[in-house]
Amino acid sequence: MIFIRTDSNNEVATGHVMRCITIADKLIKYGEKVKFIVKDVDTVNLLDGKFEYINIPVDNIRTIYDEILYIKYIVNSEQNAPKILLDLYIFDAEYMHKLKTFAKVISFDDMFNEYLPIDLLINYNPHYTVYDYHGRYRNKNIKLLLGMKYVPLREQFEKLSSKFHKDVKNILLISGGGDKEHALLKIINEICNKNMDLKYKFHVIVGILNEDVAIFEKIADNKNIVLYNNVHNMAELMQQIDIAISAAGTVLFECCKMQIPTIFYCMADNQEDVVKGFGKDDLMLYAGDIRFIDQQVPAHITQLIEYLDKNALVREEMIMRMQNKIDGKGAERIAKEIIKL
CATH class of the missing domain: 3.40.50.2000 (Glycogen Phosphorylase B;)
Structure with missing residues (x-):
């Protein structure tokens, strides 16, 4: 099972969810099971009934870190060695470090704000070369997917x-x-x-x-x-x-x-x-x-x-x-x- 944690609303562009949907389609094509983890109803509408999803309850969740225990319960109840794809700018190194204690973590990163303790990093933007990704992650067990060969466009x-x-x-x-x-x-x-x-x-x-x-x-x-x-x-x-x-x-x-x-x-x-x-x-x-x-x-x-x-x-x-x-x-x-x- 591969979990995808993303969202879209009036403040967050739909592009995050849409590229996750594109990747989810390919994962399913290759025989993987995919489940979205979301909070906003707008995200559910974008999924359009095509994918399984779980809603994070908004009650008692004041910060993004409060949702991690809930996510841990979700993924561990379904698989012993889960993988989680993250796609929101609000997820920082601290959030990812906590996820890493119980899952493989994949994330997009086109901001280069801080070192991310993850397993797979994606930046398909043409400007990725202005940042020293290879220097920051040298000798780290992190796979880097950099450049426009990784642009996740829809099959059409x-x-x-x-x-x-x-x-x-x-x-x-x-x-x-x-x-x-x-x-x-x-x-x-x-x-x-x-x-x-x-x-x-x-x-x-x-x-x-x-x-x-x-x-x-x-x-x-x-x-x-x-x-x-x-x-x-x-x-x-x-x-x-x-x-x-x-x-x-x-x-x-x-x-x-x-x-x-x-x-x-x-x-x-x-x-x-x-x-x-x-x-x-x-x-x-x-x-x-x-x-x-x-x-x-x-x-x-x-x-x-x-x-x-x-x-x-x-x-x-x-x-x-x-x-x-x-x-x-x-x-x-x-x-x-x-x-x-």
Whole structure:
């Protein structure tokens, strides 16, 4: 049995749960049993009845450390040598050290804040090289999975890519499952103020935790804007996209795999390092941090759309830089390493 401890809510992006689901699918494919351990009801909704899960009771759990005894009871009642995959930024070295007393521990780590006493560490971001992982974990019995070969994309992305069109017609706009900065709303308002919907068709992915759905529906009425609430095959949709606009999250890896010229923005502290990776060598175009009004990110995004539209050669060069960066088999590689522990 492999347990996965993760969550998603209005404060925590859905990307954590979604990449865990992708890895869980591969583990099950290889004959492993998987069970999620969660606290938030939003996480249960994302699991969509496809996976077993156990709810941690919120009563009497004041800190993350209070839940460890409960997790120990859960995993030891089901298996003598359990493995636990962690995917939340709140889990620190102390939490992981306590888990290590009764389980093998796997965790993502793209922050490099402290030494983590775990068995398997994953950082698939292109900027991982700015940190000395090999130095920190030298002579430690910890397996490191570093680089974009470990990007856990859904299977639908493995064999697809978008098609280049000289004229820009279809533009994708997405911010993630939630959107506490109301980034989509800010960008859409700027697009409409400049009447850009008269020239382009905007495909807007509204995350399931987004609070602005009703506003989007009013704005999209009589506009060349299509709203999507639940896209089952994102790769298929991306095949028709000429330019993507996204927050600096998991979607950037999907855009890279699909070879879509992409404009991206930052909306959280943990995304700041992502800028270093995807913004390097103009792999993608960075529009700024949307949390800061003085950066005028929505206006910058519309300027970059016009720039890419007028410069087909620039888009072709971006596509060429994306080729072969990601092969879509990262989740499979991670699953195999977890099984080998």
